[in-house]
Amino acid sequence: MNFIEATYIFRSRKKVNVDYIYNLLKKISIFNERITPDRKYIPKVTEADLFYDENRKIYEYILKIGYPVVLFEHDLSSILSIVRKISVYSGSEDIVLVNVDFPPCFMDHFTGPKLGLTEIKKILKIEHKPILAAYISPFLGISFENYLKIFEDLAFGGADVLIEDSTFIDDRLIPFDKRVELCLKKAEQIEKDTGKKIIYIPVLTGSISEIFDKARFAESLGVYGFHIDIDPYGFEFLRSLSERTDSLITVSGSIFARKDMETAVYVKLLRLAGADIINITSPLNEGRVTLNRTYELIRSLTDRWEGINPTFPMLSGYTKPSDLPDIYKEFGNQVIINIENSCYDHPEGLSAGMKTFRYILECIIKGISVDDCRKENKNIDLALARWGSS
Secondary structure: OOEEEEEEEEEEOOOOOHHHHHHHHHOOHHHOOOOOOOHHHOOEEEEEEEEEEOOOOEEEEEEEEEEEHHHOOOOHHHHHHHHOHHHHHOOOOOEEEEEEEOOHHHHOOOOOOOOHHHHHHHHHOOOOOOEEEEEEOOOOOOOHHHHHHHHHHHHHHOOOEEEEOOOOOOOOOOOHHHHHHHHHHHHHHHHHHHOOOOEEEOEOOOOHHHHHHHHHHHHHHOOOEEEEEHHHHOHHHHHHHHHHOOOEEEEEOOOOOOOOEOHHHHHHHHHHHOOOEEEEEOOOOOOOOOHHHHHHHHHHHHOOEOOEOOOEEEEEOOOOHHHHHHHHHHHOOOOEEEOOOHHHHOOOOHHHHHHHHHHHHHHHHOOOOHHHHHOOOHHHHHHHHHHOOO
16 A cells, blocks of 8 residues: 655653654544544554754654555645644644655646746746846836836846736736736837846736636736735645646745644645745845755755656745845755845835846856945945945
8 A cells, every 4th residue: 555654743841652642643533443443544653753852952753654545635635634634633733744755656646837947947048047036016006107117127127037926916906917918018028129038927816716817818918927825725726727727836925834834845735736936935034044944945846756847946035135145155046036025125226226136146147246246336335235245
């Protein structure tokens, strides 16, 4: 029999024996032999190890549990419904799901990202340097004229990917169909005039039926992708959107805020569901995420899976110009650098802000230090005065 293996960490200030953990499991229906009489379908603990963290003065029990694959339907809702029961329904807030491994016979039922890392690079014709992304903001109460001005400033300033902010909810002032049509025409004109390819990614909001109507319309005009906030819609919606459209899907959401599940599990499931680009918090963003954890997430998104494309990690957060050398040093061309709204804060305005990020990145790629780079561009001095040089 094939199994889906889930790994959990149970943390406790006091040392408890394994029987205590087994008693916790028996509170959950699928582990209770009285409720599940056919024992071959009951999940089995395959490994249980105890560690003591001297620094934090805490005991950690590593549990690996094998779930018979026949318990699962071939969807992500089924996976979450079963493997999260321990951390959610055991009555203990100290049990966290930290990893899930799937057998090939189960993975075969998922298509994953339609385009992924490799194809996105091909579209942009960017192979050996990082891709630079920025958000189109503000997103409320904005006119068509201002919206297109923002688009132009970001595009001419050097952004490769332009993404509408995921909280772009009420778009009555600039309806989806009109702004998609105008932005695609503008991107086409920029490519014709400069030779630079721009990927424009509008946000999809509204009811499920509205979203699919919007997606079909935008694809008829030649859009490359869409942005969704995963929190209100969920994994199976993402999978359905990926399978029923031809476009890349950019996903954002509160993937670092879950207490019952490690982020590495979350991004692995997003990849299975078809996310082509996933926002992950930059380790340089106020120290909220460690460098090692970022490496772990990038591996989850880009490791070789048979028949599943790699997802493109997008480092996000309030990125400062002085962060770019460290990002390039640590991650090279294997991430999208999403500066989000940082460029809006440049003293000389949005256009100067975007150009500053692009100019510094090009200097770094050529091996030129930021200090040498700033001698040739006054916008960099203004930017570093605003954000600091480190």
